[in-house]
Amino acid sequence: MILVRDIRLPLSAGEPQAFEKALHLARIPRSKAAHLGVARLSVDARHGQPKLVYTIAVTLKDEGEESAYAGASPCVAIRGKTDLSVQNGTQRLPHRPVVCGLGPAGLFAALLLARQGYKPIVLERGPALDERVKAVEHFSATGELDPNANIQFGEGGAGTFSDGKLTTRIGDELCGFVTEVFLQHGAPAEIAWKQKPHVGTDLLRGVITSIRREIEALGGEVHFNTALTGFEQKNGRLTGIFTTGGTFPCEALVFAVGHSARDTFGMLMDSGLVLECKPFSVGFRAEHLQSEIEKSLYHEAAGHPALPRGEYQLSQHVGDRCVYTFCMCPGGQVVASASETGHVVTNGMSYHARDGKNANAAVVVSVGAEDFAGDPRRAIAFQRELEAKAYAAGRRGGAYAAPAENVQSFLEGKGQLNIGRVEPTYDRGVVAADLGALLPGELADTLRAGLRAYERKIAGYTAPEAILTGLETRTSSPVRLKREETLESAQLAGLYPCGEGAGYAGGIMSAAVDGLRVARVIIGRYAPAEG
Ligand code: FAD
Known part of the structure; x- marks a missing residue:
């Protein structure tokens, strides 16, 4: 995608003029453009008559030609596609990896693991989205709160009932992959070019369930109403987990429980893991x-x-x-x-x-x-x-x-x-x-x-x-679970602290990106379990 910035026009001008000027500045023939969209629009009212200031996103019919326009003007920038290819590791995992928490961090970790053939097991303490929406509406109408099905807990995590803003300051190339997945699962097309994309709670819900269905279609297993309650370990290495739905053998656990899982943080501290205050x-x-x-x-x-x-x-x-x-x-x-x-x-x-x-x-x-x-x-x-x-x-x-x-x-x-x-x-x-x-x-x-x-x-x-x-009070996590450069817990091998709750993200996009980072590490290290 080509971005053409700083297109200044009078208030009376509309999008067609902005598109024309963008093509002119970037020296792109009209016939080569597949799509033009407004990435950003602001008002500059500093000098007399206010001006509209556009950033226009141009997609070419042949995306391979985009780099040729990079030097056309200082206003032109190229936003490339994200290559997320990872080679599966060679050491075979004895059991399927487990992802705990189905917020953006867990969802994207599970998706990448599923796409690479790892058939992850996903645990979510709250219910699937339809049931969760009913619980939230019931609470709103009656004041009867379900501690496991609410605005914080349940399929989609904390951001499900949100503005669905996908803005972030992390500037990670993986953001592009998250956007592509959102688009594949029905998010509005404009998130591809808007500088401050937002989905809205109404559309976000469909996107989340659609991503979860892809995970299931690829052999992943999602256990709703199932909370992680403890760890089994041997010689400082994770060997299994306890949940409200039984025990699972486990050597690789993505721990993505969000910032409100206070009972789970308590369980970590009671099991001897040290959490930092952040x-x-x-x-x-x-x-x-x-x-x-x-x-x-x-x-x-x-x-x-x-x-x-x-x-x-x-x-x-x-x-x-x-x-x-x-x-x-x-x-x-x-x-x-x-x-x-x-x-x-x-x-x-x-x-x-x-x-x-x-x-x-x-x-x-x-x-x-x-x-x-x-x-x-x-x-x-x-x-x-x-x-x-x-x-x-x-x-x-x-x-x-x-x-x-x-x-x-x-x-x-x-x-x-x-x-x-x-x-x-x-x-x-x-x-x-x-x-x-x-x-x-x-x-x-x-x-x-x-x-x-x-x-x-x-x-x-x-x-x-x-x-x-x-x-x-729930702006971000009050704690951090320290991890090594390998993204594994410094205190328990096989435990991968991830997302906002563990202290590594603050928002939908950054949590999703952190989920991808952790999944990439597990994929690069291990081959999928047999069966
Ligand atoms: P979470 O989304 O919190 O997901 C954690 C999941 O883990 C939850 O589903 C929870 O039920 C589950 N869980 C917890 N404990 C356990 C356990 N023991 N066992 C199994 N499962 C467990 N951010 C933005 O970027 N844009 C916004 O517009 C925006 N608006 C927001 C609006 C609201 C109302 C809220 C509450 C948050 C908003 N945020 C927004 C913040 C954003 O939602 C979070 O930063 C993001 O969801 C964090 O992702 P996560 O996956 O790390 O954790």
């Missing part, structure tokens, strides 16, 4: 009118039909900490994301159309090992304490209602909630509460300083109508 963040979800965010981002161009839904990412250093926004969902909704009884946790999702009235984003402050004397159990206890406080603060609104207040009220420590144009979207309902009182004072003050700084970046960020709903 940085994570806590805070709340901010909601604004999407149209107000776009006015601030796009200025006079706001409302232009060609422009994508406005997105933002903000960060502000306050002393030794950073206050940043995370997982912004344009036109999305705030979702009840608890996986433990009596805990309230917020997160955000959106549908592919991103056509809701509100924009939401996590506003969080970093915490780290130094806050917990390096003790991962204390870090997890801290998350739990905040979630339980949020539950108690929302309780009078019904089970799993969330505490909320206006941004201005939070800045002034008032605990007031006046609902105006911004209607909170948290599905279990909200109750006015002093969010600052639920957090340690220093963290609340740091978040206040961060929010005040955001007002200088996005006008109206602290407008009286804007709402904060909390608490957001």
